[in-house]
Amino acid sequence: MEHSPPRKVALLASCLLNQNAKVCQGANYPGVVTPVVEALRSRGYVLQQLPCPELAFAGARRWWAVYEQYDTPAYRAHCRRLAQAVAPLIEQYLRRGDEVILIGLDGSPSTGVRFTSSQPDWGGRPNRPEDDWQIVPRRGIWIEELEAELARRGLPPIPATGWALDMGRFDESGTRRDLEEFLDARAAAAEGPAGPEQP
């Protein structure tokens, strides 16, 4: 067993390191979402990419969809398989005392953390008008299943937030500020009220 000091580990939605995973017309960057990587690495986090559930299930050329369309037994079973694939790594981090956080993709039907997209009457021919969906405060399907798998293993809930890429209108500076506040609040909480220990 390796005895290295605890690390700070950020679990990342797949598309934050690979925008090619996004649904058609959903990619805002060529590949890596650099502001997320910069914010995490400058604070000492190592990165752990999660699998993309939609890509392997509905394909690279899938239609846009909302939470209700993915909320099926088959898709949840697929997400559980992915969760079982990555959970041993996450469990290893947690059991060795690493600080683990999760950065999802707010507004996503699968990877939303604070928000997901919802429209119960979507279905049939994909000709809905633009912005014809709601943003609701709820986890996406993939995050729900991942958290359930970690809970089944007796692991504690992982602090989480989302990069707000799928909220309809993307505000990079606003979502970067949100992410940095989340990370800095974690750091402040770890230091405690008296601040960091002095040597």
Add this chain to the structure above:
Amino acid sequence: MSRDARGWRVALVPDALINASAVAKSSLPQVLEVLEASRYGLLQLPPPGEHALLLAVIADQVAEYSHHGYAVVAIGVRGAEPDGLHWRRLAPLLRNRGVALPPRHLIRADRDAAAESERLATFLAGYDLPAAEQQRWRG
């Protein structure tokens, strides 16, 4: 949303190149920066270990990209044992999914990191699908 900024190119990258230790950082190129500048996304390979199901899940994703107009490459570390790509287990998984093995670029940790960054950037810039395939899938 009407425009799409995806780069249509994906690199398989070992954990050791994404999360290099403090010691290794000085001798390895800054792979994430090179990938970003080269407009690549990445699929992260897990650290050494079994990871049978996770490798199968990664192979599923590679297959989807490879079959739909994306250029896929792999970046390893020469001399490392293993090279970080889990190649002996990943290659058969890819073949079973009808995927041609992606071209591999091996980084040499015993050489100057800046020169290796340049060599990697040249490799990444020089690889893509044939023009007809690009036209077919990317419009």
